[in-house]
Amino acid sequence: MVPGMIADRKPPPRRTQLDRREESDRRMLRAATKLFARQGVSGTSLAEVGLAAGYSRGLPVDRYGSKFGLIEALLDSMAAWFETRVADSVSGRRGVDAVLERIAAHVDGARKSPLATAALYAIYLESLAAMPALRPKVGALLERWRGELVVGLRQAQTSGEIRGDIDCEQHAAIILGALRGLVIEHLMADAETDLDAIRDAVAGLVRQAMVPPAARKVARR
Amino acid sequence: MVPGMIADRKPPPRRTQLDRREESDRRMLRAATKLFARQGVSGTSLAEVGLAAGYSRGLPVDRYGSKFGLIEALLDSMAAWFETRVADSVSGRRGVDAVLERIAAHVDGARKSPLATAALYAIYLESLAAMPALRPKVGALLERWRGELVVGLRQAQTSGEIRGDIDCEQHAAIILGALRGLVIEHLMADAETDLDAIRDAVAGLVRQAMVPPAARKVARR
Amino acid sequence: MVPGMIADRKPPPRRTQLDRREESDRRMLRAATKLFARQGVSGTSLAEVGLAAGYSRGLPVDRYGSKFGLIEALLDSMAAWFETRVADSVSGRRGVDAVLERIAAHVDGARKSPLATAALYAIYLESLAAMPALRPKVGALLERWRGELVVGLRQAQTSGEIRGDIDCEQHAAIILGALRGLVIEHLMADAETDLDAIRDAVAGLVRQAMVPPAARKVARR
Amino acid sequence: MVPGMIADRKPPPRRTQLDRREESDRRMLRAATKLFARQGVSGTSLAEVGLAAGYSRGLPVDRYGSKFGLIEALLDSMAAWFETRVADSVSGRRGVDAVLERIAAHVDGARKSPLATAALYAIYLESLAAMPALRPKVGALLERWRGELVVGLRQAQTSGEIRGDIDCEQHAAIILGALRGLVIEHLMADAETDLDAIRDAVAGLVRQAMVPPAARKVARR
DNA sequence: CATGAATGAGTATTCATTCAT
DNA sequence: TATGAATGAATACTCATTCAT
Numbered sequence: 001m002v003p004g005m006i007a008d009r010k011p012p013p014r015r016t017q018l019d020r021r022e023e024s025d026r027r028m029l030r031a032a033t034k035l036f037a038r039q040g041v042s043g044t045s046l047a048e049v050g051l052a053a054g055y056s057r058g059l060p061v062d063r064y065g066s067k068f069g070l071i072e073a074l075l076d077s078m079a080a081w082f083e084t085r086v087a088d089s090v091s092g093r094r095g096v097d098a099v100l101e102r103i104a105a106h107v108d109g110a111r112k113s114p115l116a117t118a119a120l121y122a123i124y125l126e127s128l129a130a131m132p133a134l135r136p137k138v139g140a141l142l143e144r145w146r147g148e149l150v151v152g153l154r155q156a157q158t159s160g161e162i163r164g165d166i167d168c169e170q171h172a173a174i175i176l177g178a179l180r181g182l183v184i185e186h187l188m189a190d191a192e193t194d195l196d197a198i199r200d201a202v203a204g205l206v207r208q209a210m211v212p213p214a215a216r217k218v219a220r221r
Numbered sequence: 222m223v224p225g226m227i228a229d230r231k232p233p234p235r236r237t238q239l240d241r242r243e244e245s246d247r248r249m250l251r252a253a254t255k256l257f258a259r260q261g262v263s264g265t266s267l268a269e270v271g272l273a274a275g276y277s278r279g280l281p282v283d284r285y286g287s288k289f290g291l292i293e294a295l296l297d298s299m300a301a302w303f304e305t306r307v308a309d310s311v312s313g314r315r316g317v318d319a320v321l322e323r324i325a326a327h328v329d330g331a332r333k334s335p336l337a338t339a340a341l342y343a344i345y346l347e348s349l350a351a352m353p354a355l356r357p358k359v360g361a362l363l364e365r366w367r368g369e370l371v372v373g374l375r376q377a378q379t380s381g382e383i384r385g386d387i388d389c390e391q392h393a394a395i396i397l398g399a400l401r402g403l404v405i406e407h408l409m410a411d412a413e414t415d416l417d418a419i420r421d422a423v424a425g426l427v428r429q430a431m432v433p434p435a436a437r438k439v440a441r442r
Numbered sequence: 443m444v445p446g447m448i449a450d451r452k453p454p455p456r457r458t459q460l461d462r463r464e465e466s467d468r469r470m471l472r473a474a475t476k477l478f479a480r481q482g483v484s485g486t487s488l489a490e491v492g493l494a495a496g497y498s499r500g501l502p503v504d505r506y507g508s509k510f511g512l513i514e515a516l517l518d519s520m521a522a523w524f525e526t527r528v529a530d531s532v533s534g535r536r537g538v539d540a541v542l543e544r545i546a547a548h549v550d551g552a553r554k555s556p557l558a559t560a561a562l563y564a565i566y567l568e569s570l571a572a573m574p575a576l577r578p579k580v581g582a583l584l585e586r587w588r589g590e591l592v593v594g595l596r597q598a599q600t601s602g603e604i605r606g607d608i609d610c611e612q613h614a615a616i617i618l619g620a621l622r623g624l625v626i627e628h629l630m631a632d633a634e635t636d637l638d639a640i641r642d643a644v645a646g647l648v649r650q651a652m653v654p655p656a657a658r659k660v661a662r663r
Numbered sequence: 664m665v666p667g668m669i670a671d672r673k674p675p676p677r678r679t680q681l682d683r684r685e686e687s688d689r690r691m692l693r694a695a696t697k698l699f700a701r702q703g704v705s706g707t708s709l710a711e712v713g714l715a716a717g718y719s720r721g722l723p724v725d726r727y728g729s730k731f732g733l734i735e736a737l738l739d740s741m742a743a744w745f746e747t748r749v750a751d752s753v754s755g756r757r758g759v760d761a762v763l764e765r766i767a768a769h770v771d772g773a774r775k776s777p778l779a780t781a782a783l784y785a786i787y788l789e790s791l792a793a794m795p796a797l798r799p800k801v802g803a804l805l806e807r808w809r810g811e812l813v814v815g816l817r818q819a820q821t822s823g824e825i826r827g828d829i830d831c832e833q834h835a836a837i838i839l840g841a842l843r844g845l846v847i848e849h850l851m852a853d854a855e856t857d858l859d860a861i862r863d864a865v866a867g868l869v870r871q872a873m874v875p876p877a878a879r880k881v882a883r884r
Numbered sequence: 885c886a887t888g889a890a891t892g893a894g895t896a897t898t899c900a901t902t903c904a905t
Numbered sequence: 906t907a908t909g910a911a912t913g914a915a916t917a918c919t920c921a922t923t924c925a926t
Contacts, residue, residue: 055886061922127410204426268896499909683888
């Protein structure tokens with residue numbers, strides 16, 4: 001029972017409660033992501049999530065209180081992850097440039113984290129009809145994205161990159177709506193639509209609002 | 222109590238079995254349309270449909286065999302309705318003209334029959350995750366629409382209206398995917414996106430593939 | 443429109459209502475027999491019977507009033523058929539001879555009309571637990587069979603063929619009970635038990651009650 | 664309010680989860696036994712079982728997964744119980760002695776645990792037509808019983824107790840088939856057949872295969 | 885922190901039966 | 906005679922949730 005020995009032999013397998021909680025959290029959210037992406041939200045039971053994460057049937061409820069709570073937690077974690085991801089790539093850009101970069105970031109998210117993206121859209125779809133209670137939270141997220149696009153479009157309008165008669169609010173909604181439709185199709189219906197083609201098409205929606213370079217000088221004056 | 226009157230007043234309360242069936246059919250499909258549009262497919266029980274149609278809980282199953290059968294019947298009736306609708310407006314047009322007209326017809330469908338359109342999209346959404354069994358049927362419908370767009374695009378390509386390097390198959394998929402995303406958004410999330418703006422944006426996706434008029438003559442010659 | 447011609451051309455396809463009724467009766471009972479034998483009574487729906495007979499879902503109820511009524515009708519027809527069948531083969535025999543012949547007749551019924559026999563036993567099994575309402579009718583049939591066996595055994599007892607201390611009532615019950623168990627097993631569980639072996643074994647139950655030939659003379663005296 | 668008293672009066676109301684599970688298991692299986700015996704398997708709903716056991720409608724499904732699962736659990740517990748029961752009484756016996764003892768054990772089971780026996784036979788009957796999925800499990804149990812009888816008959820044949828021309832496999836099937844028919848009749852149709860008479864009759868089926876004592880010496884030599 | 889026992893509401897589906905044609 | 910439309914009750918099964926350990 002020499003103190004030193006104990007320290008040596010069990011380095012510290014003493015994981016704090018916090019560690020355990022964090023790990024189980026991570027594993028449950030990961031499991032939920034995978035299951036939501038594949039089976040949709042309604043099609044996934046809490047018990048399934050717990051078991052897929054390697055825990056018991058009851059843990060998800062114990063941790064998140066309800067199915068709704070789990071979805072919220074997942075939504076939060078995905079939003080945070082996405083936020084930093086986009087912030088990086090867009091930093092420093094302005095106007096049309098920033099808008100195009102944001103679009104590219106969305107498409108890239110779908111490319112690099114198809115599961116997470118599919119899960120996010122599954123939650124979005126669920127919020128449309130089956131679980132209206134999700135609307136506020138999902139809506140806020142989408143609204144934030146739209147708001148950021150609007151900022152870019154307004155800058156572009158001010159600088160004369162895009163036409164003055166464009167309704168930036170609405171144009172941003174259109175860009176994101178089309179993007180959503182195309183990405184959902186790509187991820188969930190085993191569609192062959194190419195992600196690059198999707199990005200280009202949506203970028204086209206931006207260009208379509210742009211002032212032709214030739215005319216631009218006039219606009220600026 | 223003139224004999225003649227009696228004959229006049231009770232024309233024939235004798236509804237044939239076919240009449241009864243057709244009426245209950247119509248009423249149940251209408252009820253299902255409304256409920257699917259509002260609550261989604263999973264969120265709507267067969268009992269609800271029967272009762273909303275003014276019949277018993279059990280009638281929908283008795284008539285359509287299963288929830289799946291009801292959805293199929295609804296899908297069929299909607300497809301037929303839409304088909305004739307579009308056929309009318311597009312007849313005689315070719316190339317870009319036909320494509321734009323088809324897009325307008327889709328948007329118009331959403332404007333004039335928002336419930337039916339929302340129900341159709343609700344079924345589409347359901348097929349993505351919760352009820353994969355719907356895929357073949359839903360897929361076939363969407364595929365038909367896409368095929369018809371492809372025809373128009375090919376005509377346009379041949380006549381030099383749109384660029385030769387466009388992949389018509391994929392471009393049709395993009396047009397419809399974006400359209401779907403925008404219409405869903407419009408109908409289901411109480412979005413303020415204007416239907417005209419949606420139509421114009423999607424039309425823009427077509428124009429973006431077009432050869433500029435100036436260059437066109439060269440291409441033709 | 444010469445009368446003669448009409449008579450010639452349609453000999454009389456004029457089947458009376460009675461004919462039609464009898465034919466549909468026959469076909470429905472045949473269908474019910476087949477289905478009961480294969481799927482049991484509870485496992486067979488009235489609609490199934492009507493359709494299997496080549497008619498509508500509703501005919502069985504229309505004809506027999508209820509599922510119970512159909513079973514009764516079937517039971518009656520089977521009882522009648524069996525009765526004449528056994529009467530023929532047993533006529534003229536008495537005592538042990540008659541008893542053995544009856545046993546053979548039962549086994550033979552199972553051999554020659556396995557479907558009808560299986561259906562009969564399916565109804566018997568149903569009467570045990572799921573449909574107690576069938577008991578009186580089924581019980582009466584079995585009781586009649588037992589009674590006839592008792593007669594034979596009594597004759598045998600009187601003539602000294604079987605021992606005086608045998609309780610004929612009970613012995614008849616045992617013979618039929620064992621027979622039933624074995625035939626059910628043979629028909630319904632795909633058992634390999636040979637029908638001849640079954641007949642011999644049950645015959646053995648009779649012989650076991652017999653006075654050994656050597657001792658018989660004494661008994662007679 | 665003496666501290667000691669409190670300790671005494673609340674011994675440990677602390678029932679472990681295992682305790683709870685075992686008790687509810689026991690109570691549900693007991694309830695199922697009673698209900699199956701009285702109303703048959705199809706005639707008994709899972710909700711009924713749960714409520715009869717003093718729990719909720721949903722517990723049986725939660726515990727056993729499905730009606731099939733409940734039946735399997737019941738079958739297992741009954742098989743185990745019966746196995747030990749028979750093992751005791753038969754231990755040490757061989758040949759005809761062992762066979763007769765097994766028969767007696769079956770009859771005794773029906774006498775002492777009529778409910779359990781009736782439930783077992785109800786499941787057997789159900790497996791014949793209504794729930795063919797039960798066949799493998801039920802078949803295996805019956806097959807085990809038959810196999811054990813065969814062993815005894817073979818020993819008897821080797822030692823010259825029974826005739827060499829007897830097909831032991833089939834004879835065992837006949838013994839059990841007859842026994843089943845008679846016990847079912849006794850338990851389920853409120854038949855007056857005496858259990859002792861049943862045992863004697865079935866024992867007679869064994870004796871009928873025996874070599875007469877007089878002849879036996881010859882056979883042995 | 886984690887497990888799992890127990891509940892109860894909801895839902896598709898089957899089916900005998902009634903009723904209109 | 907026969908069909909089939911419509912009803913309503915019953916039932917297995919799913920699942921979020923609550924509660925005890």
